[in-house]
Amino acid sequence: MGAVQGGAVSRTADNLPFLRIEGVTRRFGAFTAVDDVSLDIDRGEFFALLGGSGSGKSTLLRILAGLTEPDSGRVVLDGQDMTGVPPHARPVNMMFQSYALFPHMSVAQNIGYGLRMEGAPRAAIRDRVAEMLALVRMEGFGERRPAALSGGQRARVALARALAKRPKLLLLDEPLSALDKNLREATQFELQAIQERTGTTFVIVTHDQEEAMTLATRLAVMDHGRLVQVGTPGEVYEFPNSRFVADFLGTANIFDGVVEAGGPEAARIRSAELGMAFVSAAPAPGPAGMPVFVALRPERLHIERAAPDATTDENRLVGRVRDIAYYGDFFMFHVELPGGRTIRVSQPNLRRITARPVDWDDRVAVTWDADAVMVLPE
Numbered sequence: 001m002g003a004v005q006g007g008a009v010s011r012t013a014d015n016l017p018f019l020r021i022e023g024v025t026r027r028f029g030a031f032t033a034v035d036d037v038s039l040d041i042d043r044g045e046f047f048a049l050l051g052g053s054g055s056g057k058s059t060l061l062r063i064l065a066g067l068t069e070p071d072s073g074r075v076v077l078d079g080q081d082m083t084g085v086p087p088h089a090r091p092v093n094m095m096f097q098s099y100a101l102f103p104h105m106s107v108a109q110n111i112g113y114g115l116r117m118e119g120a121p122r123a124a125i126r127d128r129v130a131e132m133l134a135l136v137r138m139e140g141f142g143e144r145r146p147a148a149l150s151g152g153q154r155a156r157v158a159l160a161r162a163l164a165k166r167p168k169l170l171l172l173d174e175p176l177s178a179l180d181k182n183l184r185e186a187t188q189f190e191l192q193a194i195q196e197r198t199g200t201t202f203v204i205v206t207h208d209q210e211e212a213m214t215l216a217t218r219l220a221v222m223d224h225g226r227l228v229q230v231g232t233p234g235e236v237y238e239f240p241n242s243r244f245v246a247d248f249l250g251t252a253n254i255f256d257g258v259v260e261a262g263g264p265e266a267a268r269i270r271s272a273e274l275g276m277a278f279v280s281a282a283p284a285p286g287p288a289g290m291p292v293f294v295a296l297r298p299e300r301l302h303i304e305r306a307a308p309d310a311t312t313d314e315n316r317l318v319g320r321v322r323d324i325a326y327y328g329d330f331f332m333f334h335v336e337l338p339g340g341r342t343i344r345v346s347q348p349n350l351r352r353i354t355a356r357p358v359d360w361d362d363r364v365a366v367t368w369d370a371d372a373v374m375v376l377p378e
Contacts, residue, residue: 016079017041018077018078018168018201019042019076019078020039020040021038021039021073021075022038022075022076023036023037023074024038024063024074024075025073026059026068026069026071033059034056034060034063034070034225035225035226036226037225039227039230041203042201043199043201044199044200044201046192046195046202046215046216047202047203047204047216047217047219047220048203048204048206048211048215048216049205049219050212051207052207052248053207055222055224056224057207057222059225060222063075064171065094065171066085066086066090077092091167092168092169092170092171093114094170095158095159095162095171095175096158097178099146101146101157102146103145106144107133107142107143107145107146108133108142111164112129112164113161114161128164129142130142132164135194136190136194137156138153138156141157150183151179152187155176155187156190158175159194163194163198168201169201170203171204172204173205175191175204176188176211177206188211189214192215209248213249216232216233219231219232221236221248221249228244237249239374240374241376242376243376243378246293246374246376251344251346252295252296252298252374253295253301253344255293256272256273256293257270257293258292259285259287259292260288262284262288265282265283266279266283267282267283269292269375273341274339274341276313276314276317277315278294278315278375280370280371280373281369281370281373282371282375285375286377290377292377293377293378294373294375295376296343296374297372298345298346299330300372301343301345301367302345302367303333303357304364305357305358305364305365306365315367315368315369315370316365316366317335317365317366318337318365318366319336319337319338319366320336320361320362321360322336322342322360324356327349329348329349330346330347330348330349331356332344333346333364335364343366
């Protein structure tokens with residue numbers, strides 16, 4: 001298949017996934033780091049493995065690179081079984097978190113290092129290094145040493161070196177974690193643009209939710225060595241399949257509830273804790289009487305001063321503003337409910353001045369639409 005543009009993906013000629021992970025397990029003594037993971041990734045995807053410390057994402061990446069062998073299962077890349085294939089013989093390269101640039105070599109020498117080790121002709125190395133410098137917008141930096149570069153420039157050199165050998169699969173191990181926020185955000189867009197221009201399949205490991213949401217065409221949330229949900233960023237954020245995913249990806253207010261009624265297009269969830277009902281536009285995950293969780297994203301909630309006689313009702317809570325955080329582009333309100341529970345409500349700052357719709361200690365009503373209610377199994 002040809003180069004991939006604009007995030008489009010393709011499969012192999014026989015319609016098999018470009019990268020197939022089949023039942024991979026890796027244990028370290030009594031600890032299972034990767035637990036029976038199966039996953040398909042298509043050619044040209046920018047795929048993110050997202051999880052906290054100890055979730056198994058880095059171990060899985062090392063298995064793909066051949067740096068760690070699985071105890072069971074296999075990895076098939078572009079139709080070739082990678083079992084027993086050493087790292088240097090795989091059509092795979094890796095961009096490490098530390099960048100691992102050689103300090104005594106120039107930028108050009110770092111980029112061309114892998115090609116020199118393969119015995120490529122000098123002219124071919126020179127041309128490829130020039131091509132990579134142009135790709136990462138660092139023409140004119142070839143003679144500099146890594147110590148003379150900024151953090152973002154070092155990241156681009158490491159990426160250029162990783163791509164110089166034209167790998168079929170590029171693995172990125174938290175490559176932007178050392179950069180400050182503004183530089184990290186700028187580099188994310190550069191990384192995304194480079195991936196689209198080259199058409200190389202990227203798999204990135206990150207614990208940064210915003211990074212995964214920004215970069216990935218699809219992502220997998222990992223926990224305790226398992227994949228708990230796989231999908232596009234929008235699918236996983238808007239339709240989490242568990243309390244863990246709703247709480248891990250983004251911010252969510254989560255409540256206990258019981259299915260009171262459910263149909264094919266709507267559900268009613270009774271909350272004894274709050275003394276009210278959640279009405280969801282989506283069907284319930286089980287029959288009446290089933291315990292569930294209800295999740296509400298702060299940005300999907302509306303807040304206004306409550307009328308003196310306001311009471312709780314369907315998709316409505318009344319409380320008092322106990323704290324307000326100003327983030328520049330939005331406000332975050334902490335609203336204390338009568339039972340002592342606090343919920344978070346975010347509202348965009350649509351005015352140039354810091355005017356707020358409500359203030360500290362205001363009695364407020366918090367409401368939401370039925371399509372904002374996420375009903376999750378326990």
